Amino acid sequence: MAEMDTSSGGGHKKGPGVKKSKKMSTRVDLTPMVDLGFLLITFFIFTTTMAKPKTMEINMPNTEKIDEKDQTKVKESTAMTILLSKNHRVYYYEGLATDPNVPPDLKVTGFKDKDGIRDAIIAKKLKVAELQRSGALGPKDQATFLIKPDTNSTYADMVNILDEMSINDARVYAIIDITPVDQEFIQVTEAANPGN
């Protein structure tokens, strides 16, 4: 392609007086050009951001005043409270623990593929489905997860738990502020298991 046939000359022979001009080859050495091309390619490969970061949409509960009658009350049997604590630790208990005198059965776990919070969420969903079948709960009642990140939890914990919600197809969940009562529960559990 880059070469052109110059050897065939013109159509007719030149006369004896005409000087024969030296035929120069039109062949160009393309090696440096290839070098340049690849150099630029490497530059673009390094500067490019191929994997565009993704986003996660989040809806926070509306803090505006809602009429008492419009508020949906979470049923004790559908609720599960998840507390995020330090060192990526996750505490969870079933129900809402509205009565501080009756401490709930706090269980500790973490974010892992096996025996983690995921299994607890799945178990809770199954339990609610079971209750629906037996008629104890209406068809509209869904497993509800209340996420309460403690002050010593990290942002990654929050994203992870929201991610678990979407992984396990948990539709109803909310991030709410931790209460001093819940913090006390964590302290009590930690005091009971000093080994951790």
Next chain:
Amino acid sequence: MPKFKLPRKSTNIDMTAMCDVAFLLLSFFMLATKFKPDEPVTVVTPSSISSIPIPDADIMLITVDPKGRIFFAIDNKLRRKELIQNIDEYKKLNLTEQEMNTFAIGSSIGVPFSQLKSFLAMPPDEQNAYAPTAPGVPVDTTNNTEANELAAWIRSARNTNPKLRICIKADGETSYPNVKKVIKTLENWKIFKFNLITSLEEIPVGSAAYEESMKGMKAE
């Protein structure tokens, strides 16, 4: 043994084809590339299975670094120009035209209003050197609205462009209360829907979301 004389071949290779390939790849990368936006601080976002891409335009980006400092940015030069004019008027900063232009072409802002003028007066390279040590935009979620400068930025930005999508980009190691401050500020502005920037992670096999994605694939 009879001697064979190997015919000498020229070592010249025709580079044309290789050149073609090189430039084809080059043009691909040039078109596909999107330069990494310069960020004042490096933030490692946590990963999630969410695969919604970030919208291309009308983004308000609130960056939270591991120490809890907050940086604020919006895209689009023209909007930035409008924003700084709005802020200048609102906070009476007496910025010069030159300083406003510096803001329009700059990146994230991580200084309080009191330092904004001196920050914008710096030459660009000095600004870049200063940005990683910037104190961040002050956020105070108590009732004192004057102290919550992030709220002022959000207010002005939404005035100039009501379509803005709010994205929070926080480091995984940032402690939750720091992020909560930002969320609370947004809630005060009646913004309950926003995006968290995460990196992509694979959906665990066997989970409900995995089944769902498989179903979608089969339907297609």
